[in-house]
Amino acid sequence: MAQKTQSAERELTMSRAMVEAIATEMRESEEVFVMGEDIADYGGIFDSTQGLLDEFGHERIMDVPIAETGFIGAGVGAAQSGMRPIVELMFADFFGVCMDQIYNNMAKNTYMSGGAFSVPMVLMTAVGGTYNDAAQHSQTLYGTFAHLPGMKVVVPSTAYDAKGLMHNAIRDDDPVVFMFHKRLMGIGWMPAPDGPKTGVPEDPYTIPFGEASVQREGSDVTVVTLGLHVHRALDAAETLADDGIDAEVIDLRTLKPLDTDTVLESVRKTGRLVVVDEDYRSYGVTGEIVATVAEDALADLEAVERLALPDVPIPYSRPLEDEVIPGVEDIADAVRMVQG
Known part of the structure; x- marks a missing residue:
């Protein structure tokens, strides 16, 4: 929910x-x-x-x-x-x-x-x-x-x-x-x-660590992300909806502890996974999520893509920085790829 x-x-x-x-x-x-x-x-x-x-x-x-x-x-x-x-x-x-x-x-x-x-x-x-x-x-x-x-x-x-x-x-x-x-x-x-x-309520409240948030429910593909890219993924999901693709967007919120149950439940429903991160691709969050799904829900997984920064220092130049950091259209393209 x-x-x-x-x-x-x-x-x-x-x-x-x-x-x-x-x-x-x-x-x-x-x-x-x-x-x-x-x-x-x-x-x-x-x-x-x-x-x-x-x-x-x-x-x-x-x-x-x-x-x-x-x-x-x-x-x-x-x-x-x-x-x-x-x-x-x-x-x-x-x-x-x-x-x-x-x-x-x-x-x-x-x-x-x-x-x-x-x-x-x-x-x-x-x-x-x-x-x-x-x-x-x-x-x-x-x-x-x-x-x-x-x-x-x-x-x-x-x-x-x-x-x-x-x-x-x-x-x-x-x-x-x-x-x-x-x-x-x-x-x-x-x-x-x-x-x-x-x-934001005025009274204090806590959010438990290790509980991801389903920011948008969908049936066709699971998009797992965090931080800034939650909002970029939500924007991409609205664009994709115009094409008839219903994307579910999960905000991890915490990495340690990591809520794998929410991710696995979603992938078992959609069968397709896109992981988006602003960190580097190698040895990073995207790889961890994909590996977890492969270990525990491989039979349910039909297609997977991951988006992250290439292994280069982040450029000062605005066009080059925009090139290496995944944008809304990059996310939408990745979802289209797993849709086939």
Whole structure:
């Protein structure tokens, strides 16, 4: 059943929904604080912390130096000491500077301590291209983080999901990587598509990890995706409907844990699968989904296609960036191919 939840009261951008969840959790517990580059006075370059400084001050909304290894390490230490830090890594691309702290400490320290302590930390980071910021600021890298055990990986595509997933992430006793797509945030200088701005209840609520959302029901082909490409897939589905093709669109929402049951149920119904991702094709999310379906529902699968970035650095040039990142028409073409 489709899981589109709307509120009749108001609509929020994804950035405002995230900030609302963070503010609520900070009011509920003094253990929650935020640290990162340009997150205090500036409010986050993608508005991920806009307005929090006014309410909570510099002691709980902390700007840090350009020293990712240092401040992510400080977040790990704070989490192990009983705090619940939200640490922003400005771009997911910067993981290379601080991967030791992320993977060898944040993700592993509960295991390495034999469960003596937990690391209830949210690593919040911006992902995605489509705004011409070149190879070092435009990657998604969902698969990189999902590949590494010890961390939960969250990828919201709407304001409603962003708020519920953020509440759940902050309350979780395990480390969570919260990956938000820049293009979906609803900031003035980077217009979002229509879909991410949704009805959002004022009261707190959580969305469980590991539950995908069927954003559009269909009978002919299953399109599995996440992040920005949920909205591109929905646009493609409307185009395909004019051709008599009824596409079902599944938003994974989380990669760790991964809701394979929803994907398999859909494929068993449609018999055709298209997986779309803004991450790299090799060793990525598209391959994982296709392999899972092949293992558990091969007899039901008649055709499959996957769309992802080729294994090249993301270009600065707008025409070249548009060429490598799957668009609406690319998705529609892939669906037509599996339809035969």
